[in-house]
Amino acid sequence: MFDYTPPPTLLADRVILVTGAGFGIGRAAALSFAAYGATVILLGRTISKLEAVYDEIEQAGYQKPAIYPMNLEGANPSDYENLANTLKTEFKRLDGLLHNAAILGTLTPLEHYDIKLWYQVLQINLNAPFLLTKALIPLMKNASDASIIFTSDDVGLLGKAYWGAYAVSKFATSGMMQILADELETNTALRVNSINPGKVRTSMRTTAYPAIDPKTLPLPETIMPLYLYLMGPDSHLINGQTLKANDENIINN
Numbered sequence: 001m002f003d004y005t006p007p008p009t010l011l012a013d014r015v016i017l018v019t020g021a022g023f024g025i026g027r028a029a030a031l032s033f034a035a036y037g038a039t040v041i042l043l044g045r046t047i048s049k050l051e052a053v054y055d056e057i058e059q060a061g062y063q064k065p066a067i068y069p070m071n072l073e074g075a076n077p078s079d080y081e082n083l084a085n086t087l088k089t090e091f092k093r094l095d096g097l098l099h100n101a102a103i104l105g106t107l108t109p110l111e112h113y114d115i116k117l118w119y120q121v122l123q124i125n126l127n128a129p130f131l132l133t134k135a136l137i138p139l140m141k142n143a144s145d146a147s148i149i150f151t152s153d154d155v156g157l158l159g160k161a162y163w164g165a166y167a168v169s170k171f172a173t174s175g176m177m178q179i180l181a182d183e184l185e186t187n188t189a190l191r192v193n194s195i196n197p198g199k200v201r202t203s204m205r206t207t208a209y210p211a212i213d214p215k216t217l218p219l220p221e222t223i224m225p226l227y228l229y230l231m232g233p234d235s236h237l238i239n240g241q242t243l244k245a246n247d248e249n250i251i252n253n
């Protein structure tokens with residue numbers, strides 16, 4: 001597990017947007033960023049899940065979050081511009097952006113991959129992070145220390161049979177992260193990196209590996225040290241990197 005002990009006010013006064021914040025790793029990240037002082041914008045497609053996270057944050061007494069419902073599959077460029085304008089009006093700047101939302105698609109040979117599903121996976125996992133990043137970069141340039149985090153996966157680093165559109169989207173996301181990091185390296189206070197979560201107990205993992213007992217996998221909360229490190233100021237010199245949050249199978253009941 002990535003080893004980092006953040007100070008309690010690590011993310012104080014920071015405004016951070018998390019995609020797919022209603023469930024799984026995104027939910028844990030939103031709660032964790034809020035616990036360390038951030039105002040979190042909860043973006044996702046299922047309002048009831050976002051509301052549950054909102055309530056958890058409010059009940060814990062953290063900074064009041066905001067909910068921004070958005071289905072990344074159907075959103076068009078003007079929806080992203082509306083989001084950027086809303087954030088500009090409300091917050092003036094954006095200090096952090098976690099691209100977490102993704103779908104698995106299906107595990108099948110490319111020869112038999114459903115074409116509609118292929119487009120759907122690439123729209124949510126690749127085109128949406130591009131459109132969101134493009135719309136929000138100007139706002140992030142207003143921050144004095146800003147961090148964009150993409151989410152990668154082992155199957156997006158080395159080609160493996162049957163992982164199809166999901167793996168292709170993760171390969172492309174890694175490339176996009178490196179391109180952006182290089183473009184923004186000079187004359188901005190904006191860094192861009194990827195987190196490879198490793199094996200984590202979520203619904204996506206269970207769908208991908210139905211034969212593996214989820215109880216043998218670490219909970220999303222346990223991988224948060226790396227998310228906090230890359231979102232906070234201690235990582236200000238890290239740019240263009242892919243870091244792995246967890247290498248082990250640890251039981252965390």
Ligand SMILES: NC(=O)c1ccc[n+]([C@@H]2O[C@H](COP(=O)([O-])OP(=O)(O)OC[C@H]3O[C@@H](n4cnc5c(N)ncnc54)[C@H](OP(=O)(O)O)[C@@H]3O)[C@@H](O)[C@H]2O)c1
Pocket residue numbers: 019020021022023024025026043044045046049070071072073074099100101102103124151152153154196197198199200201202203204205
């Ligand atoms: N779990 C692992 O072991 C593992 C390993 C490597 C990489 N990852 C990566 O980690 C990230 C989080 O995965 P997870 O395991 O937490 O998955 P998950 O439990 O399936 O959660 C995915 C999240 O993305 C949201 N989402 C999906 N489609 C969306 C759309 N069209 N618009 C808006 N939001 C959408 C989901 O919202 P709804 O709940 O409303 O559907 C959900 O909140 C992903 O990028 C995944 O590729 C996970």
